[in-house]
Amino acid sequence: MRRFILAAVSTLALVGCGSPSADADGDGEITMSEAVDKSKEIVKPQPGKYRNTVQLVNLELPGAPKDVQDMMKQMMGSEPRTTEYCLTKEEAERGFEEMAKQAQDDEDCSFEKFDAAGGKIDAIMNCKADGKGMARMTLQGTGTRTSSQMTMTVDAKGPDGNAMMMTMKSNQERIGECDS
Secondary structure (H helix, E strand, O other): OHHHHHHHHHHHHHOOOOOOOOOOOOOOOEEHHHHHHHHOOOOOOOOEEEEEEEEEEEEEOOOOOHHHHHHHHHHHOOOOEEEEEEEOHHHHHHHHHHHHHHHOOOOEEEEEEEEEEOOEEEEEEEEEEOOOEEEEEEEEEEEOOOEEEEEEEEEEEOOOOOEEEEEEEEEEEEEEOOOO
């Protein structure tokens, strides 16, 4: 599940101009392949050094003992987490396709909704992982070639029926050229 969250965080770096219809075959489900095809119409991020800030806004573990909930909240942290990374020209050109492949490694994911146009994204992704449960993630935000802001809400259920609901905010901004 961590991989598909990371892929979703990166998705907004690709949002720019595009049309909202990603369900190419009209079956009511947007496969990762259809989302990748649609993403080819979306503006790609500008290469360079980026700062990514992610903050946990809410975490709920219904039915879990209070000490387990407190431990999970402490592990996730309430303070924003900031990382910096370099996006090479080659990585920027590969865009969403490469991220989607990484997200799919051991999970079956598809989009219930994938609207990305005019610098905005509104998407719902559902993932099932054999023996690991399922997750439904809602993504809403805005982005340009050099920045993005996104709110992600994850509603997950483990194979044992335990549930987790989490909301995170992510901000990415280009802060300069990559170090040599």
